Amino acid sequence: MMFDIWQQIVTAWQAQSTLEVVAVLAAIMYLILAIKENIWCWLFAFISTSLYIYLFHSVSLLSESLLNVYYLLMAVYGWYQWRHGKDQQNRQITSWSVKKHISLIIPTALAVPLLGYAASQYGASMPYLDAFTTCFAVLATVMVAHKVLENWHYWLVINIISVYLFASKSLFLTAAMFALYVVLTVVGYFNWRRHYAAQLA
Template sequence: MFETLFEPYRYYSTEAIILEVIAIFFGLLSVFLAKKNHIGVYPTGLVSTVLYVYLLWQWGLIGDMLINFYYSTMSIYGWFLWTQKHDKEYDYPISQMNRTDFHKSIVIFLLTCIFVIVIYNLFNKFTNWTAYVDTFTTGLFFVGMWLMAKRKVENWILWIIGDFISVPLYYCKGYTLTSIQYLVFTIIAIYAYKEWKNYLPQKI
């Protein structure tokens, strides 16, 4: 079973495997810090996403590379928002989505899917079922990252769905280590959703 899981890595360079392991380590650390509502989620996440941008470009996974490039830019944006305070109170405390957030999320999701479709057509990537799933998960992850920057508790719901789908997706692509990472992401995201809900003001 072990050989079956890691068979694709027989053809990967040692450098690529080491970089993937490092990216996974910082990715897991980043999600753990996000669960704890710790600003360290962003610098650690940047290390992971920048490494993945490089690796995914090397592997020819353009859609996945774009996701991680977006993560990198949104990490800088989120890092900035999470530092903003007035009178020792955060400008963006953990809260729930309102109607405006919901409408913006739909727009971001649709625009992201359209963008991915255009890029995939440009690079002729719609040759496998994974490309269609990629389009959907990319939309989820783009919205999830935006909601996390705004500290909206619902961001974890999107991460749970997207991460769960990504487990078999990356395994089918031949990246077992990354698939395992997404499995751990799913578990952490479930606990993070429950933990963040505890930060919400209690209804009387």
């Protein structure tokens, strides 16, 4: 039994493309550096998203591919914000009110079926689930660029869903990365919350 499980793991690993391996490693570096509030996280985001644009398109996850085009642009924007933003290079962590979150969640949720339907017309796989992670990742990425504490809450939900989404498309290494992301998201939240509390003090 254990041998069979190990063989499945080895087979899944061998099936991964070199591009996916590099994309995963760069994405993990991005998140680790983001947790540390290190500006170089955006460089690794740029590398990872460049590769994932192609990878997701190749397995018909069209919304995810489009999302990574957005990530690519946001990597440049995020770097600029952290380096030249109005609150200086090391921008302080902020927190949004519940009212502001609701005002952004509602239009984001309404965009999900629209994007899902549009993607389905182009033969996208799992279009509505794909659209859900895409739409809310757009919002969460803006929050990271502006160092909003609650971005980690959004990423926790997105990452959990993404594990299933990518595993179902046999992107096992990427699915494993998102499983790791779930853990790192919790770590990131508590790290940023500690820094936020120190700022208030």
